[in-house]
Amino acid sequence: MGITVQNITGNTAMVIWPKMASCADSFYSVMYHPNWNSMLSSYSRNSFQKEERVPTSRSSFVVENLTPLTTYIVCVTCQSANPSSDQCRVFNTLEQDLASVSNTKKELALGIWLTSSVLLLIIAAALLYGCLHLLCRRRRERLQGQDRTSEQDHKKVQTNSMARTSEKLGRQSQQTPYTEEKHPGAIQLATIIENPAVCKEPIMPTSKSQERVPTTGRCSAIN
Known part of the structure; x- marks a missing residue:
């Protein structure tokens, strides 16, 4: 054949x-x-x-x-x-031959290197993902803590403001009756002075002498 x-x-x-x-x-x-x-x-x-x-x-x-x-x-x-x-x-x-042996070793080494590189990349990706996840969680917790702190501070400010307002109102309510008790007759006197027409009575002219004769009344008694 x-x-x-x-x-x-x-x-x-x-x-x-x-x-x-x-x-x-x-x-x-x-x-x-x-x-x-x-x-x-x-x-x-x-x-x-x-x-x-x-x-x-x-x-x-x-x-x-x-x-x-x-x-x-x-x-x-x-x-x-x-x-x-x-x-x-x-x-x-x-x-x-030595060339084929060398090529076989090179192929084996290349395969080992490629496998190791892939494994390292996978491990690095997993570590990077874990770090990013941890950082995001810590940042979220920090922001939540800041929000809680600001809310507590706002509540404290409101409480202090309300306390100051109530304290001022209490002081004013205490000072008002004291003033009235200290000068009880001043208000009545001021009322009388502001209304002088009460003390004045009309002068009745006479027919003969046309003289003005003042009529005495409560004003003399008050004076």
Whole structure:
């Protein structure tokens, strides 16, 4: 059949085969197995460790995840047929090169770094959220305390104002009767002075001498 294996490394190998005109199936079966000496001579499909399906439009396939320094057997058949000896090829993988080892380590280190970065970001976000929540709660409590203090001060001011007002009213109520008792006759005297017409009586003229004769009354008695 002319199967060839090229570009062999410690972990990969490219399998190439010619197109099979007699294969009317929709895909090829690429089967491979390590330590081919342990396989039966019949090349049964169940004896292969791995099997890959490749569309019939392709004539090559890269086998991956191989073990370095290991002997493999690879076979290519139609969709469901058992392979024959002319459809198989034996090859040996190489020692794993330093470049692939370095790339593997780099990929591992990059994965660890990315995972650690994501975890740190999550932890930082959680801490930031907790701090903001705590600050908001303290600020709310502080504002509530200020409102309560201002309300208490306002109540104290109102209480003091009412107390002062009541005290002034009490003082005025105490001073008013004292003034009236101190000068009881002053009010009556002032009333009499303000109304002098009470003391004056009309002068009756006589017909003979036209002299004015004052009529004596209560004014003389008052004087």
